[in-house]
Amino acid sequence: xxxxxxxxxxxxVPVSRGIAWIGEGWxxxxxxxxxxTVSILVLFLFSIIISIVPFIGSAAVQVLNPVYTAxxxxxxxxxxxxxxxxxxxxxAGFRTxxxxxxxxxxxxxxxxxxxxxxFAIAAGFSVIGSFLSGxxxxxDLPSVIASSAMSVALxxxxxxxxxxxxxxxxxxxxxxxxxxxxxxxxxxxxxxxxCFRNFVPYLAYGVVMLVIVLVAAIPxxxxxFLGWLVSAAAFVVIYIVNTTAAYAAYRDIFTE
Numbered sequence: 001x002x003x004x005x006x007x008x009x010x011x012x013v014p015v016s017r018g019i020a021w022i023g024e025g026w027x028x029x030x031x032x033x034x035x036x037t038v039s040i041l042v043l044f045l046f047s048i049i050i051s052i053v054p055f056i057g058s059a060a061v062q063v064l065n066p067v068y069t070a071x072x073x074x075x076x077x078x079x080x081x082x083x084x085x086x087x088x089x090x091x092a093g094f095r096t097x098x099x100x101x102x103x104x105x106x107x108x109x110x111x112x113x114x115x116x117x118x119f120a121i122a123a124g125f126s127v128i129g130s131f132l133s134g135x136x137x138x139x140d141l142p143s144v145i146a147s148s149a150m151s152v153a154l155x156x157x158x159x160x161x162x163x164x165x166x167x168x169x170x171x172x173x174x175x176x177x178x179x180x181x182x183x184x185x186x187x188x189x190x191x192x193x194x195c196f197r198n199f200v201p202y203l204a205y206g207v208v209m210l211v212i213v214l215v216a217a218i219p220x221x222x223x224x225f226l227g228w229l230v231s232a233a234a235f236v237v238i239y240i241v242n243t244t245a246a247y248a249a250y251r252d253i254f255t256e
Contacts, residue, residue, distance in 0.1 A: 003077070004255035006180045010172075010194035013252050018201030019208055021252070025245030028076055029237070032085040036240045039075075039090050043068050062112065063105035066170075067093035069243070070101050070178035076247035077179065097177050103184040104173045111166040115159050122155030168195035175250045194253050205245070212238060 029036055050064070051057040070093030075085040093101050172191035176182040182190065195202060216234035219227035 002081075003179050004251070006176075006182075007254055007256060009190050010197065010253040012197050013201055015200050015204050017249075017252055018198075018204035021205055021245040021248040022208060022212075022241065024248035025241045025243070028079055028244040028247065029240050031079045032075075035075075035085045036244075037236065039072070039085075039087075040236055040240060042090070059109060062109045063102055066101040066104040066108070066174040066177070067098060069093070069174040070097065072243050073175040073178055073247055073250070076244055080251075093174070093178055097181065100177045100184045100187075101174055104170070104177060104188060107184065107188060108166065108170050111162075111169075115162045115166065118162060119155040119159040122151060122158055165192060165196075168192045171195055171246060172250050172254065175247065176254065190254075198249075198253060205249075209238070209242065 047061045050060050053060065068090075071090040074092040075089035078089055079085050169188040169192040172194060173184065173187040176187040176190060177184060213235075216231055216238060218231075219234075220231035221227070223230070
């Protein structure tokens with residue numbers, strides 16, 4: 001499969017492109033809606049099965065996420081060039097560049113661990129420390145939690161501030177690795193720089209996607225049972241379009 005010429009470190013695009021990515025992602029979805037849906041369900045079931053494994057299951061899911069994402073990018077490229085999207089494309093990340101993709105997953109997992117540790121230090125340890133130091137007794141638990149609310153809020157803000165750049169570093173990395181052979185650290189660095197270079201287009205993208213999610217949640221709130229099924233189906237489609245829109249953004253920012 002021929003790949004488009006790579007533009008590094010990525011160009012800056014107009015604000016309107018952030019919204020256009022959604023439409024382009026939707027068109028990629030409509031080219032193979034059944035295969036996209038089957039792929040997401042297979043990924044979901046596979047992740048559940050792996051997560052059952054004690055101790056390492058959840059970590060393995062995070063490490064393998066870039067491998068799945070790489071397969072989706074290969075599928076998007078095939079659809080874009082007039083081809084099909086099948087299981088062979090979905091498994092592309094397992095056949096090529098598996099090591100570099102797994103490294104991206106490990107780096108992302110390490111980043112998540114750091115964020116959780118920072119949150120625990122800022123929030124959770126303040127509550128635990130009160131009891132370990134003997135300052136508080138079990139009867140004081142409600143008041144200790146209330147007094148620690150500010151620490152918990154601060155911890156959440158710090159975690160969010162760290163989560164955004166981590167997600168930015170991950171966003172384009174699997175695609176750059178699998179389609180262009182970019183080394184893991186370089187791919188994550190380029191992804192981080194591209195996301196923040198295009199912060200305003202991504203802000204527009206995020207606002208529109210949030211509105212779509214809220215609209216999709218309306219049946220869940222208003223209609224019992226049937227509404228839940230409608231919302232669940234809508235959320236699956238939104239997840240897929242988010243994936244295909246990420247590919248559209250990569251084409252916009254990183255290729256000719």
